Amino acid sequence: MILVTGGLGFIGSHTVVALQEKGHQVLIVDDLSNSSVEVLDGIETASGIRPTFIELNLQNSTAVSDMFQHYSITGIIHFAAFKAVGESVQKPVAYYQNNLGSMLNLLAEVEKAASPIPFIFSSSCTVYGEATELPINENAPVQPAMSPYGNTKQIGEEILIDTVNAIDGFRVIALRYFNPIGAHPSIAIGELPLGKPQNLVPFITQTAAGLYPKLTVFGNDYPTSDGTNVRDYIHVVDLAEAHVVALERILESRSTEAYEVFNLGTGKGSSVLEVIQSFERVSGQKLSYDIGARREGDVIAAYADTTKANTVLGWKTKRSLDEAIASAWKWEQKVRKLL
Numbered sequence: 001m002i003l004v005t006g007g008l009g010f011i012g013s014h015t016v017v018a019l020q021e022k023g024h025q026v027l028i029v030d031d032l033s034n035s036s037v038e039v040l041d042g043i044e045t046a047s048g049i050r051p052t053f054i055e056l057n058l059q060n061s062t063a064v065s066d067m068f069q070h071y072s073i074t075g076i077i078h079f080a081a082f083k084a085v086g087e088s089v090q091k092p093v094a095y096y097q098n099n100l101g102s103m104l105n106l107l108a109e110v111e112k113a114a115s116p117i118p119f120i121f122s123s124s125c126t127v128y129g130e131a132t133e134l135p136i137n138e139n140a141p142v143q144p145a146m147s148p149y150g151n152t153k154q155i156g157e158e159i160l161i162d163t164v165n166a167i168d169g170f171r172v173i174a175l176r177y178f179n180p181i182g183a184h185p186s187i188a189i190g191e192l193p194l195g196k197p198q199n200l201v202p203f204i205t206q207t208a209a210g211l212y213p214k215l216t217v218f219g220n221d222y223p224t225s226d227g228t229n230v231r232d233y234i235h236v237v238d239l240a241e242a243h244v245v246a247l248e249r250i251l252e253s254r255s256t257e258a259y260e261v262f263n264l265g266t267g268k269g270s271s272v273l274e275v276i277q278s279f280e281r282v283s284g285q286k287l288s289y290d291i292g293a294r295r296e297g298d299v300i301a302a303y304a305d306t307t308k309a310n311t312v313l314g315w316k317t318k319r320s321l322d323e324a325i326a327s328a329w330k331w332e333q334k335v336r337k338l339l
């Protein structure tokens with residue numbers, strides 16, 4: 001079985017669907033701290049298969065050990081983590097305890113396993129900080145983290161590098177995501193709107209759905225084409241498919257190194273205003289927004305050099321920004337019963 005930790009989350013649930021579509025048997029563990037058990041129904045609707053689910057906090061080493069005793073786990077895709085950048089500044093201890101403690105409990109089981117278990121790690125382009133070169137490739141320097149959240153991703157990668165060097169045959173792939181957006185075409189799963197959104201696209205769709213009077217664009221005086229920040233917005237289904245390709249690379253012994261890193265993006269940068277224009281184009285409605293002050297910690301621009309993912313991993317995005325934004329809007333309308 002493929003263990004997907006945090007498998008009821010946004011990227012996790014889409015990855016479970018992609019795994020099941022490729023015939024993999026999936027075990028989800030999730031502590032439901034940032035998701036809900038109804039997502040299981042959505043996964044079943046989207047893929048036709050209901051995965052096995054255990055509600056479990058990965059900080060509980062006994063529960064993790066029991067799980068490995070009970071199930072024959074042949075691969076791990078590790079998403080489970082707290083992931084709110086701003087919140088991590090307020091609660092650093094909880095972030096380090098949860099994000100690193102969970103990973104260490106999983107690795108303790110990998111160490112004990114009779115044979116090495118392939119491990120895919122959900123990392124982030126946040127490790128690059130404000131990259132000096134664009135587009136960003138995997139050799140770009142990892143910069144001092146801008147938040148405890150970002151630091152847990154950097155430390156997580158360092159722990160994995162040390163572990164692959166200590167466990168013979170252990171293979172890890174770290175996937176550094178850029179900005180995941182959108183929803184499965186079935187709109188049976190999507191980005192669950194729990195609390196006020198921090199990210200741009202859910203804020204756009206919730207504003208359009210009438211939950212907020214307007215979107216505030218955080219600054220338009222940056223040195224970019226239109227003064228607003230540039231990001232690489234990747235359709236979550238493209239991202240999910242990359243996880244299956246990465247897992248199968250290890251399962252089929254095609255890894256060329258014990259620890260491999262891939263940047264996952266479209267390779268194209270889009271400004272905040274361009275994302276707003278995309279929304280207005282696909283929805284046929286104007287978005288109410290104004291220009292506000294810059295947000296602390298925002299980098300000017302970040303988008304991926306996808307050469308390594310395309311040529312070594314053998315994966316590339318298939319879906320456009322408009323398709324991603326259209327799917328996000330359709331999901332929002334479904335969630336708000338506007339369809």
Ligand code: WQD
Pocket residue numbers: 083085123124125126178179180198199200201203215216217218219229230231272295298
């Ligand atoms: C995108 C752009 C904002 C909201 C974050 C995490 C990163 C990763 C992806 C986990 C920025 C602007 C946003 C709003 C705005 N998560 N914006 N008004 O910050 O690039 O990345 O999510 O790995 O680690 O940092 O994404 O969607 O928050 O912001 O103008 O109301 O939209 O300033 O330029 P970000 P975002």
